[in-house]
Amino acid sequence: MNEEHLYRISLxxxxxxHGDSNIEWWYFFSFLNGDKGGRYAVMASFFRVGEFEIGKGHYIIHTLIDLDSKKRYNFSSFDSKVKLAMVAIYLPFYLLLHPTDTRxxxxxxxxxxxDIPAPHTMLEAAKINQHPPELFYGSHRLRFKGExxxxxxxxxxxxxxxxxxxxxxxxxxxLIGGDGKPDDLYYYSTTRNSVKGMIKTDSKTENVSGTGWFDHQWGRDYSLVKGAGWDWFGLMLSDGRELLLNQMSxxxxxxxxxxxxxxxxxxxxITFQKIKYWKSLKxxxxxxxxxxxxxxxxxxxLHVxxxxxxxxxxxIGPIQAIWEGACKVTGREKLADGTSRPLDGIGFMELVGYAN
Known part of the structure; x- marks a missing residue:
């Protein structure tokens, strides 16, 4: 357990x-089955960045994955305040530490x-309301419900x-870490959600349902602008439990x-061993x-x-690219009586820092 801190998370x-944070994000993924037979995974992360409350920038990445065809559709958009922060603060800071990074x-x-480098696009407008909590990032929205x-x-x-x-x-x-502050950032999750809704593409529209995961993190941290990385796993086991695993670098x-x-x-x-690699052509x-x-x-x-x-x-930014996608898990769990039982499930894996 990390050292005690005075602040306690509450909803x-x-x-x-959180205005005193320089980095904050709301993240979710889901696995969904359509009423016309489609199988999908959806991920999104709404970022809020900036050193001061005035001038906070907004950035969203999201993905639609067709699990049947094994195709994915990525989207990345940010507002003018993120662009300004990149030019005025974060990229100069990174280049002081890595002056030979030509990319x-x-x-x-x-x-x-x-110029806005492809495939990124600009958000026309973005805002966040506190009461009730609502995020508006261009045409994208995340709205919390209930008291x-x-x-x-x-x-x-x-x-x-x-x-x-x-x-x-x-x-x-x-409360991740047991108290909601395992490291530099505050961190809470709802790791098992019932999800329903609709997915519409050029080819078809399907009503969908399935299960999903939600994370919220915030605080003051400079790992991203330093080019640091991590390996994160959000795994939903078929026995009703979830595993949130992470290693920072x-x-x-x-x-x-x-x-x-x-x-x-x-x-x-916990120990992590890398078994097999894939090399990006991009x-x-x-x-x-x-x-x-x-x-x-x-x-x-576990085998993930x-x-x-x-x-x-x-x-956008110093880390340039991440691997963020659907994974499957198998494994075994040793029980108190000396026997063991099999484990299996699905989840998302996030690999950051490999494209630096």
Whole structure:
């Protein structure tokens, strides 16, 4: 457990934005089945960045994955305040630390000239309301519901696709790390949600339903602008539990096991072993897309593998690209009586820092 801190997370206050943070994000993923036979995964992250409350910038990345055809559609948009912060603060700071990084020099010069590098687009407008918590990023929206701002509705609207989803939590909020501050950032999740909604593309419209995950993190941290990375796993087991696993580079690893009743078991005693890599033709990054993970304190051994290798996403900024996508998990858990049982499930894997 990390050292004690005075602030304690509570809803609905902490569902909304935090002005004293320089980085904050609201993140979700879901696995969905359509009424016309389609199988999908959807991910989105709404970022809010900036050193001061005045001038906060807004950035959204989201993905629609067709699990049947193994195709994904990535979207990345930011507002003028993010662009200004990149040019005035974050890219100069990074280039002081990495003066020979020619790719970031090219990005810096493009932004200075007013060019927006593909595939990114500009948000026309963005705002966040506190009461009730609502995020409006161009045509995209995330709106929390109820007195405790527990569940939420989301709309992701692009030129050729539209996604509408409703998340209803199936268990209590999980304070990650046991107290909601495992490292530099405050962190809570609802790791199992019932999800229903609609996915519309050029080819068809389907009503969808399935399960999903939600994270909210905020605080003061400079890992992204320094070019640091991490490996993150949000895994939903078929037995009703979830695993939130992470290792920072540099930093302490962590494992959280969220029980069916919402209790969180936390340990730093976890090992990650990279088994198989996939190399991107766009960035030349080598991403580890297959892992062996062991959590001795809980008697858990896992094999995590990407649903398909090419799930890279280009993003704006020093880290340039991430691997963010659907994965499947198998494994075994040793029980108190000395026997073991099999584990299986689905989830998302986030690999950051490999394209630097």
């Amino acid at each position: 609905p206050e902490d569902a909304g934005p 970031i020099w090219r990005l810096y010069k493009k932004l200075l000239k007013g 405790e701002a527990f569940g939420f509705d989301a709309i992701l609207k692009e030129k050729n696709s539209e996604i509408e989803l409703e998340f209803t939590p199936m268990k209590p909020v999980a 540099p930093g302490n690893p962590m494992a959280n096991v969220i029980e069916e009743d919402g209790r969180v078991h936390f340990t730093r005693n 960035t030349n990054a080598r991403y580890p897309v297959e892992w062996e993970i062991r959590i001795p304190d809980f008697g858990i051994e 593998e990407a649903e398909f290798p090419n799930q890279e996403m280009l993003i």
